[in-house]
Amino acid sequence: SQQGEEDPQALSIQEGENATMNCSYKTSINNLQWYRQNSGRGLVHLILIRSNEREKHSGRLRVTLDTSKKSSSLLITASRAADTASYFCATGDSGGANNLFFGTGTRLTVIP
Amino acid sequence: GAGVSQSPRYKVAKRGQDVALRCDPISGHVSLFWYQQALGQGPEFLTYFQNEAQLDKSGLPSDRFFAERPEGSVSTLKIQRTQQEDSAVYLCASSNGLNNGYTFGSGTRLTVV
Numbered sequence: 001s002q003q004g005e006e007d008p009q010a011l012s013i014q015e016g017e018n019a020t021m022n023c024s025y026k027t028s029i030n031n032l033q034w035y036r037q038n039s040g041r042g043l044v045h046l047i048l049i050r051s052n053e054r055e056k057h058s059g060r061l062r063v064t065l066d067t068s069k070k071s072s073s074l075l076i077t078a079s080r081a082a083d084t085a086s087y088f089c090a091t092g093d094s095g096g097a098n099n100l101f102f103g104t105g106t107r108l109t110v111i112p
Numbered sequence: 113g114a115g116v117s118q119s120p121r122y123k124v125a126k127r128g129q130d131v132a133l134r135c136d137p138i139s140g141h142v143s144l145f146w147y148q149q150a151l152g153q154g155p156e157f158l159t160y161f162q163n164e165a166q167l168d169k170s171g172l173p174s175d176r177f178f179a180e181r182p183e184g185s186v187s188t189l190k191i192q193r194t195q196q197e198d199s200a201v202y203l204c205a206s207s208n209g210l211n212n213g214y215t216f217g218s219g220t221r222l223t224v225v
Binding site: 030031033035040041042043044045048050088092099100101102103104105 | 212
């Protein structure tokens with residue numbers, strides 16, 4: 001079964017707007033990661049945030065993590081049509097296992 | 113290699129047929145993972161290798177699924193007596209550490225008819 005859930009399931013915005021996606025998870029984690037998947041392709045790693053970090057930036061991406069609420073958010077600023085994809089959060093649990101558990105994904109559509 | 117390579121890209125199998133899916137991870141990556149992704153869903157964990165050792169196979173859905181990585185590099189996921197519910201994209205990923213992201217291959221889309 002999947003560990004996390006993204007919200008919303010689908011998001012449609014105009015190019016240039018910001019997109020915010022949320023992720024909730026269930027168990028204690030070692031880190032949380034965000035991935036992007038274009039239709040019919042593999043997943044691409046975007047950013048990793050450790051459990052002792054609260055915010056991280058990478059280019060137009062900003063990720064926050066609130067371990068007390070077991071939630072994370074991904075903000076994409078100044079969106080582009082090329083950002084159209086599905087976005088997944090994935091958690092590495094704190095039990096030492098190396099495998100990641102993925103959420104159900106947010107389908108983002110950026111309209112040119 | 114520069115990335116994770118999976119083959120074949122597409123596989124159509126008749127129900128009851130055995131299939132073998134190959135994954136060539138990034139050279140030097142110790143950890144290798146297999147995931148199954150149904151249409152419109154997130155990837156579901158199948159199994160995990162550290163070098164040649166299969167440390168976790170709790171996600172394999174039945175004993176028809178078998179994975180190996182005999183020399184700690186290339187891995188093969190084998191599905192015996194395929195069923196229609198096995199139709200999915202099978203993703204392989206490799207990683208070189210607990211706090212590093214995964215690098216995924218493009219996947220093998222398996223269709224069982």
